[in-house]
Amino acid sequence: MRFDKTEISLALVAIACVLFGFVSPGWLIFLLTIALAKALVVQGVVMQMRSGLVSFGQGLFYCIGGYTVGMGGQFFGIHDAIAALALGMAVAIVVAMILGLLLTRYRDIFFAMLSLAFSMILFGILVKSQGLGSTDGFNVHNWTVFGWAPETGADSQQTVFTMTVLAGLLIAVLIHRYTKAGIGVICEAVRENEVRVEYLGLSPRWLLYGNYVAAASVSALGGGLTALATGHVDPEMAYWTTSGEFIFIALLGGLGHVAAPFIAAIVFSVVRTYSIEFVPNTWQMILGFTLLGVIVFLPKGLWSLVSREKSGERT
Amino acid sequence: MTTILETRSLNKEFGAVIAAKDLNVQVAKGEVVGVIGSNGAGKTTFINMVTGYLKPTRGEILFNGKSILGHSPRAITRAGMARSFQVAQLFPDMSVIDNLIVALAAAESPRPSFLSPLRSDARIARAEEILAEFGIENYQNSKVTAVPQGARKLVDIAMALIGNPQMLLLDEPTSGVSMDEKTGLMDTVMNAVRQHGVTVLFVEHDMDVVERYVSRVLAFYSGEIIADGKPAAVLADNRVRDLVTGHRPTHKKGNGAS
Structure with a gap:
């Protein structure tokens, strides 16, 4: 298997991140873990944006990934983190395969609102489910990795951070290849001209369906990792503001590169953390101005700063 | 000659508007057929029905003897019938x-x-x-x-x-193209389709292009076919001259005719 420059760069950054994790304070590791896990969810949003669809309800799969990890340990004796994450992805794939049959019939705002509707239905079900802790959610059991149980606290934090970085690397490489592969490029072609795709003998609907299912699995992985990192899941994971956050990060990063969601998620996390720290009553306003600034000055997201630099373009 | 495309009593109604009325068309393999008609005559509606973009109100469409009525555009494309568009349908980015x-x-x-x-x-x-x-x-x-x-x-x-594809439908291939470019464009296209052995049906407003490249003409008017035959005969037809082309002198067929 051959790796291109982007994949090698991603691997080097991932190694640097893992090493950085060993010397960083716990609070920073935790923030980075959550940011990177959310970036995986955003990768799912971005995959769909490339095909011309904006999901206002990606929280659905974030929540499914998180709850499956939590429920796996709580009710089914699945304590292995890798198995639980894989199960979360599998459940998300099954749900996406069912919902996708309906959702991929719709485009534009109809797709966006319908995806949001399914996410809010899950939120409503979880809020009414006493056995799952209702609005409080429930804690995730102690977990193991291939039989090894990390000590709680710093050890566990370090382990989940490493897992998140490695999962992020794997997904980034796969998505990088996916965007250059037949389905990735043709999904972009669907966004540009669905009629032409149809008259090339392809089904735009089934292409979008495949893309939707793949995006769901990636987002569920992000949800599962968040559950492992926080040790807790609650219905807020499926709430519309959570999905809005993912769109915010997607717009912040742009669609230009597979690394953009990771960078944007870290920037988002830093802006939000410091906004809450220094202006606790107006942090939402700071986020709003940040998004406004990006949309006005960098409509293709933060990654356009890098791509401009590469192409020698100056503003 | 073997028939590649056949439509039987093809009708399309948009509410009270009849866009296609009892269209009975047979295209033989290897033919180059031109479709002429004024705006709103039903030419593009015909192509859209045949290629699955529009569902006919009534009638039948056979491609290589098999019904393709109700098939999706992609299924029809896969079956061997491709098309181009009046406005080029590309991926702009x-x-x-x-x-x-x-x-x-x-x-x-x-x-x-x-x-x-x-x-x-x-x-x-x-x-x-x-x-x-x-x-x-x-x-x-x-x-x-x-x-x-x-x-x-x-x-x-x-x-x-x-x-x-076995058959190619071109919807106004020279529309929006300058007079100077038209012949070059059509020569290129016709050379390519001859190399591929493709049957062609194309909609065209430029009668010089029609005369030069087609072996047969279908003249549409108000959703109906009012003439069907060799270009010289169709273009000389009084109804076609009155309703489609206007009173224009007919030109001699050029050397690009197939």
């Missing part, structure tokens, strides 16, 4: 060569790969050959929005031909 590479991948399989790169060496080489065949190799890496209208039309037609 992509380069010319990438448009062709997408078409090549689509022609290879209806299920694109999840991980193999789309831009393989083999596809790039084939796309370059096609660009040379259509004389648009200079625009290879230009975005399709940055190339002239004539070149865009050629890319559109090249994409339709990539799947090796």
Whole structure:
């Protein structure tokens, strides 16, 4: 298997991140873990944006990934983190395969609102489910990795951070290849001209369906990792503001590169953390101005700063 | 000769408007058929019905003797009938060569790969050959929005031909193209379709183009076919002259006729 420059760069950054994790304070590791896990969810949003669809309800799969990890340990004796994450992805794939049959019939705002509707239905079900802790959610059991149980606290934090970085690397490489592969490029072609795709003998609907299912699995992985990192899941994971956050990060990063969601998620996390720290009553306003600034000055997201630099373009 | 396309009593109604009325058309394999008619005569409606974009209100469509009525555009394309559009339907954010590479991948399989790169060496080489065949190799890496209208039309037609169709329907291939470019464009297209052995039906407003390139003409008026035959005969028909072409002198058939 051959790796291109982007994949090698991603691997080097991932190694640097893992090493950085060993010397960083716990609070920073935790923030980075959550940011990177959310970036995986955003990768799912971005995959769909490339095909011309904006999901206002990606929280659905974030929540499914998180709850499956939590429920796996709580009710089914699945304590292995890798198995639980894989199960979360599998459940998300099954749900996406069912919902996708309906959702991929719709485009534009109809797709966006319908995806949001399914996410809010899950939120409503979880809020009414006493056995799952209702609005409080429930804690995730102690977990193991291939039989090894990390000590709680710093050890566990370090382990989940490493897992998140490695999962992020794997997904980034796969998505990088996916965007250059037949389905990735043709999904972009669907966004540009669905009629032409149809008259090339392809089904735009089934292409979008495949893309939707793949995006769901990636987002569920992000949800599962968040559950492992926080040790807790609650219905807020499926709430519309959570999905809005993912769109915010997607717009912040742009669609230009597979690394953009990771960078944007870290920037988002830093802006939000410091906004809450220094202006606790107006942090939402700071986020709003940040998004406004990006949309006005960098409509293709933060990654356009890098791509401009590469192409020698100056503003 | 074997019939490749046949429509029987094809009708299309949009509410009270009758866009196509009892269209009975037979196209033989290897024919080059021109469709003429004023705006709103039902030419594009006919193409849209035959290629699955519009569902006829009544009637039957047979392609190679099999009904394709109610089939999706992609199923009809896969069956061997391709089309181009009045306004070239391309992928505007992509380069010319990438448009062709997408078409090549689509022609290879209806299920694109999840991980193999789309831009393989083999596809790039084939796309370059096609660009040379259509004389648009200079625009290879230009975005399709940055190339002239004539070149865009050629890319559109090249994409339709990539799947090796048995029949090609061209909706006004020379519309929006300057008078100087029309003959060059049509020569290129007709050379390509002859090489591929493709049956062609094309809608055209320019009677010089029709006379030069087609072996048979269908004249549409108000959703009906009012004349069907050799170009000289159809263009000399009084009803066609009154309702479609106006009173114009007929020209001698050029040497590009097939």
